[in-house]
Every structure is written in structure tokens, then in C-alpha cells.
Amino acid sequence: MVYKWSIFKQGCLLCDEPSGEHAICLPCEGDLPWLGDQCAICAVPLPTSGLPCGACLRRRPSFDRVEAPLRYAFPVDALIQRFKHQAKWPIGRVLAEGLAAHLAHAYAEGLPRPDVLLPVPLSTRRLRQRGFNQARMLADWLSRPLAVPTHADWLLRTQDTTAQQQLDAAARRRNLRRAFAVSDTARIADRHVALVDDVMTTGATAEALARLIKRAGAARVDLYCLARTPRPGD
Template structure:
């Protein structure tokens, strides 16, 4: 007597699987653990700056910051604004080890990127996570940006070399610092360990949330200095103006 169910039965059960929605706990008959009603109510990023993805009240090419002091990355790609309930999901993923929330938001980003590529968006050559300070990683036990990067790399079949970008020194938290103080805080804080891997490559940096973009801009400048042809940023969500951020 066979205890192992047939392949047909496995596939049938998978097709009939029901997931509780992670937001409202109702049954979702989809592969995503998110029902259609909750998906429709998410704070999708609509009008935004074409470079840094800052949410804007109306369509325009660039925000004021990117017009007068453009970041060193070419483009930010993200589907969501950092607003309720996305802010809560990211906080629980980031600080409370609730991996399913991070996986759900990463799945939404993967869907967004797949559509972007289908519409002619340029696929990158490799994908890298923004490194976390060693002290914070020891306290937290993981780097949430690296987890998102791993999920994206697997789904999009992109190289994801580890330890290519390192933090070389501890820095204070960026929260509450002015733009200049943020830049000063991160001066000489990163290192590219194998520059030959980024030369002439389209590189993507992955983070959970983009706030001011200072960290990603500094790392992008370092990658470009070592020969990267283009640097973009993928993130789960984009904040509004820094003064409105609650996290």
C-alpha cells in the first residue's frame, strides 16, 4: 500500500489550496496570501518622481530634490507607498521576525517587476542587498534587505553575490538626521570587495524601504566609481517626505 499520494493528487490539492489573507484573515483562493479586496485597498504608488519614486500630488518628471541634487542611482522601482497597512507589515517583518509579511510584499514587488520587464524595462545583470550594520545584524539576527534580495533573485533568476558590498564601519542611526548629516554619517562606510564583478554591469540595490535615498545613493556612487554601467534600486515601499515618516 502506497502512503505517498500521487503526483496528480498533489497538484489537485495545490490548485484547491486556500490561504488565509494576511490582512483580514478571510480565505484567499489565490497563490498570494492576500485577498482581492485587501489588495485593492493597498497604498499603491501612483504619481511619483521618475528617478527617486517620491510620491507626488500630480505627475511630473522629477521632484525638487532630484532636479537640484540628483541621487547617484538611475531609478527606483517599487509598487507601494510606505503607509498603512504596508508600514505595519514591514515593521513586523523587520523587527518581529514575521517572515510571511516580507514574503508577501516581496511577491507583490516581483509581480510589479515582471510587468515592468514585459513592458520593456531593462533587466539587471546582478542584484545586491544593502548591507546592515554588523551591530544591528547581531542584535536582529538577520538582514531584512538580504532576505528580500534572496527572494527576488530566486524568482527573477538573477545572480545575487553575497558580501560584494560591505559596511566597513558602524554608523549611528540615520533617523532624524539632516541630509548633510546623513551623508557625513555614511562617509567611507561601504566597500566593494570585488570591483571586477560590477564593471560594465547593470546593478540593482535592494532595500526594504527607501526614505531619503542617501544610503542607496552613496553605495550607487561607489558602484559607478568601480565601473558599474547603471545602478537601480528595488524596494518594497517608498516613503513620502521624510518629515512625515513615523518609523
């Protein structure tokens, strides 16, 4: 079911002006930091599109492709933080609908449709603190419009690691060693899997999970997220 913004008499999320049934008015939507030219694999912003970035050329990631409609910049960063840390679920639903529209267009342009959506799992402690897993909510919201099933129990968080936001790229990779596992009930072999998360930063989480999933026999692993961060200094 599509979230009906107009039912709740809410204005534009960004400027608070009347926006009809849309959560973001057309002028504000046009000003969003859309992800344009990007790496053909990890989706990091680049001056040109269709080619791998230097990092992906030097070391091919375990995941096959990242799909994200937006750059993690103002005001998208603030919207995601409100969804993730203040439990503003309607904002998350609106962002998920934008991601679903982006993916539907990508499928029409030839992007392979996955067999299953797998949300990035949270540790038990962090799930208890936050009260919900934002990646699981995004996967559930994507499942129906994309006609792809979600299996939130196929991936497990086996270690409660330090929050990734506090770490640099190398520390993030070390932090995630042995942090995840594939459930005994998972049916991953020979399947095309799409991981779902809110933001991709260094790609350490996607890399750790994609490596694990491919070892379990997956044929392809993509990552779907709301936004992609540029590299430091970009």
C-alpha cells in the same frame, strides 16, 4: 518556490478573513497604498508621473532609477516592521513576491533588466542583534522569479553607524560617509547593478552606495525596494 499561504490555513494578513491561497484578500489588496504618480528617478510620490521631481532636477542622484510598488503608509509600514523587527519572514516573502510581480511588469514595459542584485549590507553588530539581513532575504526571494543572480558578498558595511531612522536627511548623508566598501571579489565594472532594500526614505543609503558602485565602474545602478516614503509634509 512561491510561499503557499493556504497550506498554513492563514487568513488575510490585514483583515483575517478567509483569503484562499492569497496572503492578502482582494478587497484589502485594492485598498493598499499603491505608489501611483511618482518621480521618474527617485520614485517620490508626485501629482503627475513621468517627470523628475524638483530635488532630482537640482541635483541628479548617483542612482539611475528607483522601483517600488507601494507607498510607506498604513498598513504596509506595519507589515514591513513586523518582517524586519519581529522576524515575520512569511510576511517578507509575500511582500517580495509583490515586488517581483511589479518588476516583471516593469521589464515588460521596457525597464532594463539588471545583471546582478546586491542587497544593502548590515553592520556586523546589527546583523548579530537582528539575526538576519532583511535586504539579503528580499534579494534572494527576487533572484529566481527575476532570473537575476544575487551577490551578497560584493558590498561591505565597514562602519557601524547610528540607525538612520533617528536622523534627518543631512545627518543621514553625513552618517554614511565611508560606511560602505566594494569587496575585492566584486565584478562590477561595466555592469547594470540593482540594489535591494526594504524601504527608501531620504535616499541617502542609495546615494552613498550608488556613488561607490559607479566609482567601481558600474554602468547603471537602480534601487528595488518594497515601499517609498513620501517627503515630509506630503
